[in-house]
Amino acid sequence: MMLTVTLNAALDLTYRVPALTPHTTHRVTEVIERPGGKGVNVARVLAALGHEVTVTGFAGGGTGRVLRERLADEPRVTVAFAPVAGATRRTVAVADAATGDTTQLNEPGPTVTPAEWAAFLDTYEALVHRPGTTAVALCGSLPPGVPVGAYALLVRAARAAHVPVLLDTSGEPLRRAVAARPDIIKPNAEELAELTGFHEPVRATRDARRRGAHAVVASLGADGLFALTPDGGWQARPPAPVRGNPTGAGDSAVAGLLSGLAEGLPWPDRLARAVALSAATVAAPAAGEFDRTTYEDLLTRVAVTGRRAAA
Ligand code: TA6
DSSP states (O other): OEEEEETTOEEEEEEEESOOOTTSOOOOSEEEEEEESHHHHHHHHHHHTTOOEEEEEEEOHHHHHHHHHHHHTSTTEEEOOEEOSSOOEEEEEEEETTTOOEEEEEOOOOOOOHHHHHHHHHHHHHHHHSTTOOEEEEESOOOTTSOTTHHHHHHHHHHHTTOOEEEEOOHHHHHHHHTTOOSEEOOBHHHHHHHHSOOSHHHHHHHHHHTTOSEEEEEOGGGOEEEEETTEEEEEEOSSOOOSOOTTHHHHHHHHHHHHHHTTOOHHHHHHHHHHHHHHHHTSSSTTOOOHHHHHHHHTTOEEEEEEOOO
């Protein structure tokens, strides 16, 4: 059983419009509504791959009720959100059919009180110590009211429970949590540069490891993933760029890394899976989903280069 944490869960709306133009009214040609937030997307991809997964974080209000109900209907997903008095946020992705570009609008999320945060911590402690929890993913932004050191606390609790922990966040919450020594971090190039001050992936990943992360997997968009790990360094590239909606591509990469970790796959295989899932999500209509044919085709064609560290 894997555990994903989405402190700022969401109900994700995707609006498709023929062409996005400022100062005009747009007629939406397609609306997709899905349970979202990064950890929720990771969980939906893990479940589609056949893994049992528990989702936690906060859910509240009418949107939170919809989120719980929709997730409870998904096979292999167990819902264990802590309550929050405010309403779970919505996010809107506007997909421009003319250019293929997507514009993302994310609400801030409900304000979490100190008592709600304390109650969540009890839920999380129980879940990480539950027998059979094989890995934890901590994903996404923090809602207002949650302390900036939240992920550092959650990383330490997972490590104390001897459960491997993957972190996908940004800014100050990432900086603080890296010092708590997570097993894997998966920043994008911009987040990694903000953390380390370096833009070049080799120097940046090396610096992030020096700051405390055991393994650093940087997502580089069309260039795939660059990983620096205790076992070696590798780059995994898709054979060609895939056109479509990139929302959630990073979440699918996290699902690939987490499932590979839980299954004990060697790093090159984990990275190939993560890149194939990520590209197959671009080919799917919404985050948290992937096109299975694209995934299976790409899995054999992702190029992984690099080498194992000297023993
Ligand atoms: O990665 C895509 C996505 O997970 C959307 O589904 C949306 O819910 C959003 O990102 C949340 O990201 P944030 O960084 O605001 O927590």
